[in-house]
């Protein structure tokens with residue numbers, strides 16, 4: 001761990017700057033089932049299902065539940081019918097389509113995932129903003145890949 005980073009620097013920033021991570025899980029997988037984890041989970045659930053959030057929405061946390069939010073844009077593109085929309089729906093807790101309807105243009109979906117890192121008391125809420133972009137939209141508009149993929153934390157092709 002580099003010494004110039006203060007204790008208030010978010011966990012994921014310290015992790016990114018600390019070089020090679022230790023082996024094993026960086027988070028406590030069973031934390032969401034603990035009483036503390038359940039309090040955080042309840043902020044992203046409605047009737048035991050994931051709440052849907054628009055691009056500019058986010059879960060509202062009560063003041064007694066502090067957390068850092070780590071936000072990532074994930075641009076997903078590829079041939080028609082390979083399962084992009086289904087993958088995103090599964091990850092966002094939405095209904096997975098059983099028949100193929102081509103996604104027109106770009107469809108965005110957001111999901112939130114509270115985690116407790118092993119080496120930090122402070123939970124992190126990961127915000128994943130998926131940009132689902134099919135092959136036909138990419139072929140039609142040359143600018144989508146450079147613009148849509150810009151500032152993306154991850155590009156899945």
Ligand SMILES: Nc1nc2c(ncn2[C@@H]2O[C@H](COP(=O)(O)OP(=O)(O)OP(=O)(O)O)[C@@H](O)[C@H]2O)c(=O)[nH]1
Nearest residue numbers: 080081082083084085086097098099100102103134
């Ligand atoms: N068996 C199986 N079928 C899948 C899987 N993922 C998706 N499918 C099916 O494949 C078909 C196409 O899935 P979509 O997610 O709509 O594909 P897409 O890549 O979004 O397609 P476009 O929007 O046209 O670019 C649907 O009928 C899905 O039910 C999978 O992991 N296994």
Ligand SMILES: [Mg+2]
Nearest residue numbers: 084085102103
């Ligand atoms: Mg699709």
